[in-house]
Amino acid sequence: MSKHRLADADMVEQADSGTDSGATRRSLNPSGTDTLPAPEKPRVIAVANQKGGVGKTTTVVNLAAALALGGLKVLVIDADQQGNASSSLGFRHLAEDQLSLYEVMTEGAALRDALVQNEKIPNLWVVPASMNMAGIELELNERTNFQQILADAVHQLLNSGEHFDYIFIDSPPSLGIMTVNALVAAQEVLVPLQAEYLALEGLTQLTKTIDMLVIRLNPDLRFTGILPTMVTTNTLLGKGVLEEVRAYYGNIVMETIIPRNVALAEAPSHEESILTYQPASKGAKCYLDAAYELVSREEKS
Ligand SMILES: Nc1ncnc2c1ncn2[C@@H]1O[C@H](COP(=O)(O)OP(=O)(O)OP(=O)(O)O)[C@@H](O)[C@H]1O
Numbered sequence: 001m002s003k004h005r006l007a008d009a010d011m012v013e014q015a016d017s018g019t020d021s022g023a024t025r026r027s028l029n030p031s032g033t034d035t036l037p038a039p040e041k042p043r044v045i046a047v048a049n050q051k052g053g054v055g056k057t058t059t060v061v062n063l064a065a066a067l068a069l070g071g072l073k074v075l076v077i078d079a080d081q082q083g084n085a086s087s088s089l090g091f092r093h094l095a096e097d098q099l100s101l102y103e104v105m106t107e108g109a110a111l112r113d114a115l116v117q118n119e120k121i122p123n124l125w126v127v128p129a130s131m132n133m134a135g136i137e138l139e140l141n142e143r144t145n146f147q148q149i150l151a152d153a154v155h156q157l158l159n160s161g162e163h164f165d166y167i168f169i170d171s172p173p174s175l176g177i178m179t180v181n182a183l184v185a186a187q188e189v190l191v192p193l194q195a196e197y198l199a200l201e202g203l204t205q206l207t208k209t210i211d212m213l214v215i216r217l218n219p220d221l222r223f224t225g226i227l228p229t230m231v232t233t234n235t236l237l238g239k240g241v242l243e244e245v246r247a248y249y250g251n252i253v254m255e256t257i258i259p260r261n262v263a264l265a266e267a268p269s270h271e272e273s274i275l276t277y278q279p280a281s282k283g284a285k286c287y288l289d290a291a292y293e294l295v296s297r298e299e300k301s
């Protein structure tokens, strides 16, 4: 077990579940200094898997929160019309004049003008999805270079003087236009994989799409890792699937695994990440571990 992990567990146990973000942040960083190293360049990570309900949004929200609590400036772009990442981070309802990813994708609005700040974690920013996004795939289909829209918007944001250390893009459960936009805009892809029977079949389809994109549209895209989610290691089936995934994908599979944990399922209805909702839970500890592992995978990926 790494030094980070031991430290994490202690810090999380000490953290309270109060509503003051300063208190939470101090609990996570008792020295009062930022503990996570910033990447050399901003890392833009698409979290993708065309299978529904595998933990994409949970992973985006909680990794983003963990890194932001570690002192890094983090942005979540919600590219899923379901808007689950937005609502999990406090933006279930948007102010009337609030721009969303819809205006960015269809009207050329700047991402910078669509940023909203998370209430509990000031380092965490969101570009929310909106209800209008329900028909976005049909709207964008008509455009030339429609796969490139989000990439151009992210590029513009990062050249606008606005700094982010990490940008996560949550994508919908399909391999449609929004997922493709996410994969083209990103430098890295992180795949949450629910460790269950048949999980590997869907993964083959995703990796084929990624290979195709890499050749055609985004030759720089790298595989950051596969994160096993909702793991039940107390069943033979759960263990077996995990072993199979590791045997097949080797080091791409992250060391950290995310177990089934009820607090992780409850947190979104409180519009909070697990790190502020229940910092002492197993789910919070595991997502902190995953955040540290993600940071350490910068050089390797
Ligand atoms: N480790 C976990 N333990 C328990 N519940 C979890 C865990 N991870 C996610 N969940 C719950 O499972 C459901 C699906 O998770 P999530 O929304 O993150 O998946 P998704 O891949 O983003 O789904 P979609 O494909 O619909 O976007 C949610 O209700 C979530 O709260």
Ligand SMILES: [Mg+2]
Pocket: 056, 057, 058, 080, 084, 085, 170, 171, 172
């Ligand atoms: Mg989702």
